[in-house]
Amino acid sequence: MSKPSTKSKRPVRDELExxxxxxxxxxxxxSKDELVLSVWRMSxxxxxxxxxxDSSTKRVHVQxxxxxxxxxxxxxxKAERPEY
Incomplete structure (x- = not known):
């Protein structure tokens, strides 16, 4: 019998999201616009x-x-335009 995982799982999103x-x-x-990103497990x-x-590593590089x-x-x- 396996132990229940206490690790939080990434939210599941559908293909459209x-x-x-x-x-x-x-x-x-x-367009070189800024975005505000909400990232899983980052406060x-x-x-x-x-x-x-980067399609090979499936990472987004943010300056x-x-x-x-x-x-x-x-x-x-979530990715949204910043509010000024």
């Missing part, structure tokens, strides 16, 4: 420009304030 998310990220990458949101979409963060696409829960 993932497609909408991919479209938002791709549009922001092409703070990440704000920056999408500088690379924030001084650094580039490589975030797995499947860990991105």
């Amino acid at each position: 993932l497609e909408d998310l991919a479209n938002t990220i791709t549009e922001a990458h092409q 703070e949101k990440i704000q920056g420009r999408i500088v690379k979409l 924030g304030y001084g650094d580039v963060r490589k975030i797995p696409f499947m860990d991105i829960l």
